[in-house]
Amino acid sequence: MxxxxxxxxxxxxxxxxxxxxxxxxxxxxxxxxxxxxxxxxxxxxxxxxxxxxxxxxxxxxxxxxxxxxxxxxxxxxxxxxxxxxxxxxxxxxxxxxxxxxxxxxxxxxxxxxxxxxLPMKSICSEDCLGLCTKCGCNLNKGRCDCENEDIDPRLSVLQALLKKTNS
Ligand SMILES: [Zn+2]
Ligand SMILES: [Zn+2]
Structure with a gap:
């Protein structure tokens, strides 16, 4: 008190x-x-x-x-x-x-x-990628192997970059 x-x-x-x-x-x-x-x-x-x-x-x-x-x-x-x-x-x-x-x-x-x-939504960071809608893994910590078509646009940019570096 x-x-x-x-x-x-x-x-x-x-x-x-x-x-x-x-x-x-x-x-x-x-x-x-x-x-x-x-x-x-x-x-x-x-x-x-x-x-x-x-x-x-x-x-x-x-x-x-x-x-x-x-x-x-x-x-x-x-x-x-x-x-x-x-x-x-x-x-x-x-x-x-x-x-x-x-x-x-x-x-x-x-x-x-x-x-x-207090904010309307509590978000750890503006760049938080959230959880994979399929397997539930934390996308901030690493990529999963799920094929997500309908994902956050920011994540698709990241995935495109990862594809480039992997190929
Ligand atoms: Zn978060
Ligand atoms: Zn996943």
Whole structure:
């Protein structure tokens, strides 16, 4: 959990602090899919006390280890996403999150920021060749002997090159 200690700040309206937090978060679930972190999550923040609420603004960075949608191999995905949130000490029904005590758990907002930065598809590399549709071998690691007619155009270029060098 990413804990934001506001004990000092909440007694100083109009003041702000800069801080950097780092935390090991193991994973989060999104639409039935597990996203594992491969490094601690870092948060750079400017936290200010407006008098009525605590506002945080900054960015979140780190890396995840998703599985490639094409070749099914895990890979490192680096992210850096903005985070902005208001917290009111007094519960209210507005667009702010209420908190009590001296510590705010900002983990939900940090995860939300990461989720918003995720790509639609997770692909290990733009050049990923994926798996052979016939034998299932990982085409990034080597060529198989299958005769694939309806294959990725990038792969056919590669195959043409290989044919040239082999003949
Ligand atoms: Zn891949
Ligand atoms: Zn094959």
């Amino acid at each position: 990413l804990r934001l200690d506001v004990e000092m700040l909440k007694r100083m309206p109009g003041e702000f602090i800069r801080l950097e937090l780092q935390e090991e978060i193991s994973l989060f679930e999104l639409q039935g899919r597990m996203w594992h972190f491969s490094a601690p999550v870092k948060v750079n923040l400017l936290v200010s006390n407006t008098g009525s609420s605590i506002i945080l603004e900054g960015d979140v960075s780190g890396s995840l280890k998703p599985t490639c949608d094409r070749c099914l191999e895990p890979f490192n995905y680096f992210f850096k996403s903005p985070v902005k949130e208001s917290y009111a000490h007094i519960p209210n029904n507005g667009e702010v999150v209420s908190y009590s005590g001296d510590v705010i758990d900002i983990t939900p907002e940090v995860i939300k920021s990461i989720i918003l930065s």
